[in-house]
Amino acid sequence: QITLKESGPTLVKPTQTLTLTCTLSGFSLRTSEDSVGWIRQPPGKALEWLALIYGDDDKRYSPSLMSRVTITKDTSKNEVVLTVGNMDPLDTATYFCARGRYTSGYNQIFFDFWGQGTLVSVSS
Amino acid sequence: QSVLTQPPSVSGAPGQTVTISCTGGYSYVGTYRVHWYHQVPGKPPKLLIYDNTNRPSGVPDRISGSMSGTSASLAITGLQAEDEGDYYCHSYDEDARRWLFGGGTKLTV
Numbered sequence: 001q002i003t004l005k006e007s008g009p010t011l012v013k014p015t016q017t018l019t020l021t022c023t024l025s026g027f028s029l030r031t032s033e034d035s036v037g038w039i040r041q042p043p044g045k046a047l048e049w050l051a052l053i054y055g056d057d058d059k060r061y062s063p064s065l066m067s068r069v070t071i072t073k074d075t076s077k078n079e080v081v082l083t084v085g086n087m088d089p090l091d092t093a094t095y096f097c098a099r100g101r102y103t104s105g106y107n108q109i110f111f112d113f114w115g116q117g118t119l120v121s122v123s124s
Numbered sequence: 125q126s127v128l129t130q131p132p133s134v135s136g137a138p139g140q141t142v143t144i145s146c147t148g149g150y151s152y153v154g155t156y157r158v159h160w161y162h163q164v165p166g167k168p169p170k171l172l173i174y175d176n177t178n179r180p181s182g183v184p185d186r187i188s189g190s191m192s193g194t195s196a197s198l199a200i201t202g203l204q205a206e207d208e209g210d211y212y213c214h215s216y217d218e219d220a221r222r223w224l225f226g227g228g229t230k231l232t233v
Contacts, residue, residue, distance in 0.1 A: 110159035114168035
């Protein structure tokens with residue numbers, strides 16, 4: 001059974017760095033066919049892709065957040081970690097991690113399994 | 125502002141058919157596959173369609189996807205109350221090297 005679970009703080013202060021962990025179960029990030037992405041959703045708004053890491057350690061970032069976001073993996077722990085620096089109240093959102101798969105090309109990623117999400121609020 | 129354009133809302137009576145469109149530029153929808161998700165409040169998105177037309181196991185065949193030029197569509201026939209929620213399309217933007225989601229469409233049954 002494939003599951004993903006996000007963990008991390010529910011409240012951070014402006015300018016602080018957010019660190020979220022996605023714990024994987026039922027699959028691992030070992031090949032380029034495997035990937036995990038982070039997607040966020042501000043309250044009442046649409047989904048926004050943030051970052052993705054492939055099993056071969058190729059990393060991709062949203063151009064609008066690239067200077068603030070880092071994604072890493074620890075295969076031995078089956079974890080993927082997202083950090084977002086210089087947090088702002090506009091970063092208040094539910095943060096999801098999801099398994100990425102593709103069948104017809106390296107960038108043709110779709111997300112087939114999602115974590116439940118974790119709501120992160122940014123406030124002083 | 126999303127560059128994958130979806131109608132903000134659609135509605136239909138139980139048993140009817142609705143279609144949701146997703147339109148974008150050639151560097152993404154016209155070149156890359158489109159995927160669709162359904163989200164109910166307080167829950168994560170659920171994959172409905174991948175690679176324009178394919179259904180994961182467990183998704184009923186009254187849900188279908190199609191593609192024409194730079195526009196993708198999701199059709200739901202035999203509407204049921206459980207179909208209510210938000211629908212998002214998703215694709216890859218080659219120019220910006222990013223994955224992107226549409227702005228979402230709220231379906232009311």
